Amino acid sequence: MERVVGTVVRGLRGPIINEGDDIEQIVVDTVLNAAKVEGYSIEDRDIITVTESVVARAQGNYAGVEHIAKDITTKFGDDTIGVIFPILSRNRFANCLRGIAKGAKKIVLMLSYPSDEVGNHLVDIDELDVKGVNPWTDTLSEAEFRAHFGYKKHTFTGVDYIEYYKELIEAEGAACEVIFSNNPKTILDYTKSVLACDIHTRFRTKRTLVNNGAEKVFTLDNILSESIDGSGFNPEYGLLGSNKATEDTVKLFPHNCQPIVDNIQAKIKEATGKTIEVMVYGDGAFKDPVGKIWELADPVVSPAYTQGLEGTPNEVKLKYLADNDFANLRGEELKAAISEYITNKEEDLTGQMAAQGTTPRKLTDLIGSLSDLTSGSGDKGTPMIYIQGYFDNYTK
Numbered sequence: 001m002e003r004v005v006g007t008v009v010r011g012l013r014g015p016i017i018n019e020g021d022d023i024e025q026i027v028v029d030t031v032l033n034a035a036k037v038e039g040y041s042i043e044d045r046d047i048i049t050v051t052e053s054v055v056a057r058a059q060g061n062y063a064g065v066e067h068i069a070k071d072i073t074t075k076f077g078d079d080t081i082g083v084i085f086p087i088l089s090r091n092r093f094a095n096c097l098r099g100i101a102k103g104a105k106k107i108v109l110m111l112s113y114p115s116d117e118v119g120n121h122l123v124d125i126d127e128l129d130v131k132g133v134n135p136w137t138d139t140l141s142e143a144e145f146r147a148h149f150g151y152k153k154h155t156f157t158g159v160d161y162i163e164y165y166k167e168l169i170e171a172e173g174a175a176c177e178v179i180f181s182n183n184p185k186t187i188l189d190y191t192k193s194v195l196a197c198d199i200h201t202r203f204r205t206k207r208t209l210v211n212n213g214a215e216k217v218f219t220l221d222n223i224l225s226e227s228i229d230g231s232g233f234n235p236e237y238g239l240l241g242s243n244k245a246t247e248d249t250v251k252l253f254p255h256n257c258q259p260i261v262d263n264i265q266a267k268i269k270e271a272t273g274k275t276i277e278v279m280v281y282g283d284g285a286f287k288d289p290v291g292k293i294w295e296l297a298d299p300v301v302s303p304a305y306t307q308g309l310e311g312t313p314n315e316v317k318l319k320y321l322a323d324n325d326f327a328n329l330r331g332e333e334l335k336a337a338i339s340e341y342i343t344n345k346e347e348d349l350t351g352q353m354a355a356q357g358t359t360p361r362k363l364t365d366l367i368g369s370l371s372d373l374t375s376g377s378g379d380k381g382t383p384m385i386y387i388q389g390y391f392d393n394y395t396k
Contacts, residue, residue: 003262007389010034011374011382019060023050024260026058028267030384040388042272045308047251047387048264049371052241052282052303055254061232063224064249066240068099071228072195075218082187084110085198085205088120088154088161092297093197095250096239097165100173100195108190109165113180117198119293120182122161123149140180142166155291184208192216195223199240199299221299224252240299241282254280257304265306277312281304281385284369285361300366309363321356 014030017023027050028107035042039112065075072081086093101107113135115121119135128135140148143391153160164285167298167394169176179186187194192215202219209217221238226230234241241253261278267341268276282298302309371385 006392007387008385009187009370009374009382010038010388012384012386014054014384017057017383019057021058023055023058024263024267027264028271031268032271034386040237042268042274042276043388044274044276046274046276047279047309047367047385047390048268048276049279049281049385049387050255050261051371051375051383052280052298053243053251054259055257055280056232056251059254060233060284061234061254062080062249063231063246063253064229064240065095065099065102066248068096068212068223068250069103069214071223072100072103075222076193076195078102078105078215079193079216080108080191082108082110082191083098083193084184084187084194084196085112085117086165086199087116087118087197087199087297088122088158088159088165089297090157090164090274091244092165092242094168094357095241095244095248096197096223097168098172100171101174101176101194103172107166107169107177108187109176109178110187111162111165111170111178111180112182115292117201117289118295118297119287120154120161123152131387135182137183138181139183139186142178142180145180147179159350185212188213195219199297216345239301242314253282253298254303261304261306275306278384279309279364280365281364281368281371284292284372285365286369286373289314291389295372301362302364305364309367312362336355380385 006115012034013031014026016027027048031042031048034270080101083097083100085108086097109123113124113240114123125135133140133148145162151160153161166176166178179190181187184196186210192213194209194217195213196202196209196217196219196293199220202221206217206219219238220240221234223239224233225235225238229232232252234252236255237253238249239252242250245251255279261280264278265276266276268278279302281302283296283301285294285296285301287294329369367387367390370387374385375382
């Protein structure tokens with residue numbers, strides 16, 4: 001019988017993961033049990049994805065506000081610290097900011113506008129036009145920003161992040177001045193000691209600051225890149241990818257994940273004889289049309305994955321073939337022609353017209369986005385995603 005279903009995505013419910021749990025065995029047991037209960041078979045090139053959150057929980061990769069503060073003090077001493085380009089997030093940055101403030105005497109908080117780098121808006125860009133403000137050249141004080149735009153609350157969270165972040169800093173005993181600019185060099189008019197908090201543009205920001213006279217420049221991946229008094233840490237990403245755990249702690253991005261995905265693959269192979277692909281995933285990368293946020297607040301979508309997930313899709317556009325190469329065919333004749341074209345397609349279709357409109361993204365980013373949307377960030381209770389048929393095409 002001909003298959004009538006392509007890709008199938010299942011969110012798998014597993015146990016609540018705690019520090020010290022054997023995450024590899026839990027994933028394997030969950031996958032095998034789900035297949036047995038739901039009555040589907042495990043096949044070669046199926047994919048199991050595991051959210052970074054449960055991996056970090058199993059690792060016990062946590063740190064407290066006081067650990068952040070100690071690292072900040074060690075790096076900056078009593079300097080006034082320019083904290084620039086943080087994202088606007090209670091979950092992602094509030095506790096980080098508390099730790100930074102706790103380790104500082106004074107902070108000059110420089111916010112990008114009209115939005116942060118992941119799309120959280122302080123003000124609508126159309127309002128900038130109305131007020132004659134150019135976000136690429138104009139630096140605004142807090143008073144000037146308020147005079148132009150008043151008090152704005154985020155579309156979904158209902159939070160005025162300017163007020164919220166300032167209050168967090170002052171509650172930790174540090175003085176705070178807020179300014180608005182999209183030019184990293186602006187902060188050097190206030191201090192030569194800078195903590196760049198942007199995620200995906202951090203290397204350029206640091207280079208710009210160093211080349212223009214900054215004396216101390218650190219990025220968030222430099223904070224908690226090693227353990228502070230027994231805290232969790234991430235040698236590659238530091239505080240990047242961290243989330244609020246409790247009112248006084250953060251859960252860091254997991255580290256040393258490659259052995260985990262490789263071992264899960266090996267254990268499934270031993271149990272079933274099938275070679276599945278495995279990856280750890282964080283935020284997907286997609287833009288919300290209303291809130292305008294594009295989601296990716298983690299430094300990468302996937303910190304580790306098995307070899308079979310390397311690369312990008314190599315696909316042709318079916319509608320292009322139907323409208324062009326085989327426009328004169330219909331029914332079974334059209335199906336046969338397209339199937340033959342796919343079967344004999346080149347291994348690299350880069351630049352070919354038949355591939356135009358296919359998604360030019362890494363497989364791990366596509367699969368991570370699919371997984372993130374499936375698992376959600378709330379109470380679904382499915383931290384593992386099982387994907388079948390992802391690598392199938394029209395000929396299978």
